[in-house]
Amino acid sequence: MPLDKNLESIYIRAANLIYDLNFRRRISEEEKVFLLNLLERTIYKKDESKQLEILKRWMAGYNNSELDQIIKATLLAADWSEEESAAFNTQVIVDLLEAREDMEDEADKSGGEEFE
């Protein structure tokens, strides 16, 4: 089915932006492919809510920690077009996000105690 004209326009602009960022070396080749694939699946398959949800969750607490780097590497290396691989890697990232959130909680607690 052809896309709605507005959506088509957003889709093309987003693709060009990703392509342009790669050309200007602001993002790597792997990051470009990941983002283009994500865009394609989000627009055409509309079944990426789980993946988008973990991406938002990741970005919300992103502080370039070691765990963030591991999550990013997992995101880029996974095959998201294959259902089984996507489900497995989603779970891996959810576990990593939980570990990061636990660490943040621990840090908050220990920080709070120091002040008391």
Place this chain on the structure above:
Amino acid sequence: MNTVLWEGLEKDLLFDLESERRVLSSMMHSEEACIEGYSTLSAADFYSPKHGTIFELICSLFDREIRPTYVELLKEGHSLGIFTNPRDLEEIKYIAEHYIDDENVKYWISRVKDKSRLRKYESFLRTRYQRLNEEMDREAEQILMEAEEELTNLTALEIDDRIDTPEDMSRLGYEEVERRFIRYKEIQEIHKGVLPLDGLPTGFDNLNHITLGYKQGDLIILGAQTGHGKTAFALHTAKEVAVNSQHNVLYLNTEMSRQQIALRWGAMLSAIDHDRIRSGNISETELSIIFNSYSRLRQSGFYSYPCPNLTPEKTISIARKFRVQKKIDLMIIDYIGRMDKIDPRLQEWQMLEQIVKTQKMLAQNLNIAVMCLVQLNPDGTLQGAKRMKNEADLLLKLAPIPREEMDENEDLKNYINPNYYVIVEKNRDGRSGIRLPITFDLQKQTMKDAERK
């Protein structure tokens, strides 16, 4: 004066970038347009080299069953080193953004094709004009004859058409004789006198022997009365070709559901009664046998397309797609009497005639075998039989052997349980008017040559 004339021509007549963009955009947005463009055009038909490149990228993705979206085109172009600079994207971006309407693609394709032919004509005029200046000593007759031949090719023939020269025809003839000579030797030495097939196996040794298989470009028509095994015959053929011989088959069914087709396969492959499979009245051991049987189907080349609203136009589009993407060798249409009419004013026989003509053309153009199933009248005759017979390369009928014939025909008594005939009514490449006794197990949905005692 001349220069002005040429320049005027180029502007008004020789290309139409708007049509080229519309075709490419349609191909990016609609599968139907993609099939049409892929089958009708080549990169050389586009005036703009960029458009030709985009067309090739779309075709390359379509070949691999990847939807040619904007992002996929970017990735493909980048991986092939075509898009190395954001500026390279300007044309494709323009097309994707400005032309998302995919209606009337056939019209736009014909515009692109017409311009392509006019450019060839213009090139012909230029070349001839140049040669006239360069070869002033040549005889007028010779110059005109050469020009006429070239012009005939431009005006009368499509790109895919060709004229066989005497040289072509003699080479083809020799190659055919040589191939048959080698095959004859193989029959004598390797196959111990058994003819190897020229085409796809039919699933019956006797029919294989008479027809040498279903060949590329053949239209096979199989007629049977209602409830006399048309679908069983079609699936028996599919099993032989797709499961046993590992060729790819497209099966179009106009009246059965996906579940019904899948269950029939269970019976055919496991040799367990179809009724018991349908009702679920099977043992655990049989369930396990059926499960294992389906693994043969899983590894086969059988592609099923249940399509209650099938039209001749749609068969063309589906067949083209599956030929490109799945490399099918055989398409089976079960059955053509259920196909929708394009024009409601057509009589039944006119519609059937139109359908078989389309299927014959399809078989030849795609170089595949096409099997059409048709319904026989209650008296065993075929509606529009004469016309169908004209188009068919092989016309078969499937009919139960009448009880009185079983009692009276001495030859049938030499067989174990013959209950049906496959009747060869027409066979373009061999003998016809032959009745082959077979055994059709209705419950297991299996067919085989009737065994001699």
